[in-house]
Amino acid sequence: LCFNIEPVAWQTFRRDAAVPDFAVNMSLGLTMTSDPRTQKTLACGPTIPKDCKSITMYSGVCFEIDLSNAFGPPLPSTNKECRTEADIAFLLDGSGSVGWEDFERMKTFVKEVVRSFPAKDTQFALAQFSSETQIHYYFNDFFSGSWEANVGSVRQLYGGTYTATGIRTVVENVFTQTKGSRPNVKKILIVITDGESHQRNQLPSAAATAEAKNIVRFAIGVGNAFLNPGAKYELDTIASSPSQEHVFRVASFDALEKIKQSLATKIFSIEGTQTSGESLKMEMAQEGFSAAYFTETGSCKRLIPFHGRCVYNSDIFCCFPPLCADDLLLAQFQSGEYFGAEVCAMNLDEDQYTDLILISAPMYKESDREGRVYVCTLTNLCNLDFSPLVLRGGAFAQGRFGSSLAVLPDLNLDKLSDLAVGAPLENDGQGSIYIFNGEAGRINPTYSQRIAGSEVQSGLKFFGMSISQSSFDRSGDKLPDLAVGSKGTVVLLRSKPIVMIEASVSFNPTQIPTQNDDCSKPLVNTATICFTMTSSKTNTAKINYTLTLDATRKVPNNRAYISEKQRQSSGSTTISIGQNCLDVKFSIDACPEDALNELINELKFTFDGVPSSTNLKPSLDQRAQTLTFHPLGFEINCGTDGKCVDNIKLDFNFTSSSEVRVGIDELLEATVSVENSGENSYNSRVILTYPPGLSYRKFTILKGRIDCNSLDSENGLSRGKTECTVDSPFSTLLVSFSFLKLGDKDIWVDSNNLQVTNDETTKPETGCSVARCAVFKCTGFIGRGEKKQYIISANLSSGWIEQIGLHSAKFLLTSTASLEYDKNQYIYFSTGSNTNPPIRKIEAEVEVYPEPDFTKEIVGGSLGGLALLVLLTAGLYKAGFFKSKYKEMINQEAGEGADPGADGGAPAPE
Incomplete structure (x- = not known):
């Protein structure tokens, strides 16, 4: 991006009568800015020299030039005076080793030192030590009357050399506000002594007391006594560090005149050399080093870095110095930071009135970075909020963050202006710029984008050295562009279109039913995920999303799931301007253990812009929530009124x-x-x-x-x-127990026949889950070593078993015995860890079976025996068992008698 500039001066301004005499070598025009409303020009010269003792300090002056080229009055109208604000106390050695002539020379030395400082800025006090310490004049009464006569009238005390006591007395009694010591000015203690102290071991603690009050100590040793190492150690202990800057040794009191100028020069130290922060503050500030106009309540004011205070004139302006800030919070500022190198007025909400003042300090040193920008708010006319917000860049040892500032139009569509900050020395001099977004009433201290020169174009040097103050549309895409300067090159950066995406999830049904008859069947639900994209231009983007069900619970305790052991659903979709939705089906446990706490479902997505026809990819608005949670609750049963009233x-x-x-x-x-x-x-x-x-x-x-x-x-x-x-809602639960019957049969034949021997009181109770039981409670007193026996007896009936279709059954009859006692009066003692009496239990197995019936067996046996007898009889008959052998014998005998001679004359029977 190039501009043609005519190399001829259109108008030249030189020093004239309007410029004061003190404004010599001012470098007029080193800083210039213009009023956007009145077209007036503010020209400043910040290099007016002024000799102050051993150093030269610089100030500056500014002039406002109107349209007729007339100079306005100088601002400021006078040059600064050399300032040496300090409270200086002298502690003289008045011991006997000092002759009266040498004591007089010490007093003369005090007078000469006092004369070398202007009385309006410096206060003095005088004290003397020997065996005791005497304070002659405090800060608030040193100049009362003729101070030289007062110093001359001081009498020597004589005695021992008690240096530590003298230092401690001056620190505790002289350097106090009640005695005229001023806060926030340098405190100086000058100790003059001619010999070794009698309190060498106490000198370190006395010096530490002075150091705690930020008192700078100078030690002057007079005489040959300080040639030995012990005396040198005493002077080094008394003086502040480094000792070579705060210790003076002279051969005699006559030589005190020679160190007067050197001592005054060291007291009038160069800015930033005192660690206490009480050295010169504003003497090195250069008014007019940078300047900017801002508007407030319709009238235009100018802001000039000057002296850290508000100066009221016909045109009221507020001021800051480029190197230090006197009335701001000193803890936040650093000497040499180049505070005010760039000043920028910012209209945050684009209402034509200035809201913020941005002041850079590119040389501010931190342990890991360099440079910062202070953001000050305007609370009322010419009143800066002195607790400024601080903007920082990345961690680079050399960066010069804040070398350039530029207010940008709204880049992220939040209707607030944004800020660009240059850091030209980052990345070994390649440079970078940072983008900070505006917030309500301030700037977000966390940068939204860092653009490194190496990413823009190879070979760039000092990228971010300057940034254009206006961001016009140079590329024709109706989006603001930014010109950034580097060494020998100007780069034009295009801004991307910003889109906002809102994610939402709805459920159907909207609540989880809690009245479920079948707990084994999971409930089905549908999640509708919608992405709504808004933008000033037509854009498309790819969305990658992940839906996690019941995200606050760990697996496997989750109550909702996409599929078994899977509760996440991931996918991608391409969306355009408007609402884009998709459905995800999932299941929920029908009767979860926790039906009170709602399901917290997590939706997370990432954005990937699709390049447009002009090769610009949209960016997601940083305010977009890429991680959202969507609850799904359970139905709450609280009656018709919808309000649960418990008791x-x-x-x-x-x-x-x-x-x-x-x-x-x-x-x-x-x-x-x-x-x-x-x-x-x-x-x-x-x-x-x-x-x-x-x-x-x-x-x-x-x-x-x-x-x-x-x-x-x-x-x-x-x-x-x-x-x-x-964890879960609980409602009324009424439990009652009674004698349990199955049809018309009792388990116990007669519940009144349950008896316990030696029972004194009987109280039937219920508490069994299946059948009725009886509880006997016997109250009595048992003495030591005494035993008692209780016998439980009862009759059982089996009629209830027959009713349920069983002819026989086995069950357990359980009896338990426990010991109760007055626990407020007695303690159960056991040798083990158990502190409760044991519960004894007896189980008896009872078998119920029917009585035996042998009728069928008898009848069957009888009939079978008869049938067997008949069969046996028939068999015997068939076999001839029942025929008579006697008849056969008769018949046989008869046959033999009819033929007697047949056998040859057998003899006849006798």
């Missing part, structure tokens, strides 16, 4: 003795129960406090979902605190 009752008791026996009791247990007899209660908490002598150990959940946290006493005085939260 919570709290019960608290100790499960052991309410008294703690030291050395015996190890644990103190408390049982807390909460009951709600009203509508659902949400976010209910129970808070228990306990004395500092107790420490929390653990909690046990007996019923419900409860989470407890505890904090013991930290200092032994405050009470410990345990806080328990009921």
Whole structure:
């Protein structure tokens, strides 16, 4: 970008009668600026020299030139005087080793030093030490009467050399405001002595006392006594560091005249050499080093770096020095920072009135960077806020951040002006510029963009050395452009279009149902993700997004998921101006353990601009929220009125003795129960406090979902605190127990027949989950070593078993016995760690079966026996078992008698 400039001077201004006589060698025109309303020109010359003792200081003057080329009055109208503000105290050695002639020479030396300083800026005090210390004149009465006669009338004390006592007395009694010592001026103590001190070991502590008050100490040793190392050490201890700058040694009191000028020169130190910050402040400030106009309440004012104070004239202006600031916060400023090298008036909200004054200090040194810019707000006419905001660049040892300033138009579409700051020495002299965005009433101290010269074009040197004060559209894209100067090259930078994207998520259904009959079937929901893009120009962009369901819970405790073990949904979409939406389906546990706390769903996206026809990629507005959270809550059942009115009752008791026996009791247990007899209660908490002598150990959940946290006493005085939260809403729960029957059959034949021997009181209770049980409570007194026996007996019925279709069954009959006692009176003692009496339990296995019936067996056996007998009889008959052998024998015998001779004459029977 080049401009043609005619190399001929249109108008020349020279020194005339309007310029005061003191304005010699002023370099008029080194700083110039113009009033954008009146077209007047402000010309300044900041190099007017003035000799002040051993140094030359520079000041400046400015003139306003109207349209007729007439000079206005000089600002300021007079040159500054040399200033040497200091409070100087003399401490003279009045011991016996000093002759009266030498003491007189010391007083003469004091007079000569006092005469070398102007009385209007410098105050003096005089004290003498020997075995004691005497203060002759304080700061507020030194010049009362004839001060020279007062000094001459001081009498020598004589005695020992107690130097440490003298220093401590002057520091504590002379350098005080009640005695005329002034704050924020140099404090000087001059000690003159001729011999070694009797308090050598106390000198370091006395010097430290003076150092604590920022008192600069000069030590003058007179005589040959200070040739030995011990005496030299004393002078070095008394004097400030470095000792070579604050110690004088002369052979005799006659030589004091020779060091008078050297001492005065060291007291009148060059700016910035005193570590206490009380050296010269404004003497090196050059008025008119830089200047800028600003507007306020419709009238134009001019701002000139001058003396750090407001100067009132026909045209009121406010001032700052280029090297230091007297009335600002000194802790924020640094000598040599070149404060005011660039001054810029900024109209932040574009309402034609100046809101901020920007003042650069490009030479400000920090441990890791160089340069800064102060942002001052205008609270009222010519009243600067002296707690300025500070802008800093990147961490570069050499940067000269603030070498150029330029107010830019609104770059990020927030209707506030922005700021460009040059740092031409960064990156080994390649340079860079920084962009800062405006905020409500100020500038955001964090830069939004850093443009390095190496990124713009290779070979650039000192990029950011100058920045154009106007940002016109030079590229024809209706966007502001920026011209930045470097060595031998001017670069034109184009601004990108800015787009704003708002992300939103809606759910269908909008609430998670809590009345679910089937807890095994998850609920289905749909998340609609929308991206709305707004811009002054037509742009497109690619969006990469990630939706995380129930993001505040860790896996696998999440209650919502896209698929099994997956609760994130990622994707990308291309969007244009307007609203762009997409749907994501997911599932929710039907009956989650936590149905109170809503699901916090996280949506995160990244932006990637698509280049336009002019090769410009849009940028995302820095105010855009790329990470958003979208809750999805549960239905809350609070009746028709939508308001939950609970009725919570709290019960608290100790499960052991309410008294703690030291050395015996190890644990103190408390049982807390909460009951709600009203509508659902949400976010209910129970808070228990306990004395500092107790420490929390653990909690046990007996019923419900409860989470407890505890904090013991930290200092032994405050009470410990345990806080328990009921995670889910709880409502009224009524539980009643009665004798349980199945049809018309009783488990117990007669509930009244349950008896316990030696029972004194019987109180039936309910508490069994399946069948009715009876609880016997026997109250009695048992002496030491005594035993008691209780026998429980009852009859059982099996009719209830037959009713459910079973002919036989086995079950357990359980009996338990526990010991109760007055825990407020007795303590259960056990050799183990258990502090509660044991509970004994007896289980008896009962088998129920029907009585045996043998009728069928008898009848069947009888009939079977008869059938067997018949079969046996028939068989025998068939076999001839029932035929008579006697008949056969008769028949056989008859056959034998009919033929007797057949056998040859057998003899006849006898």
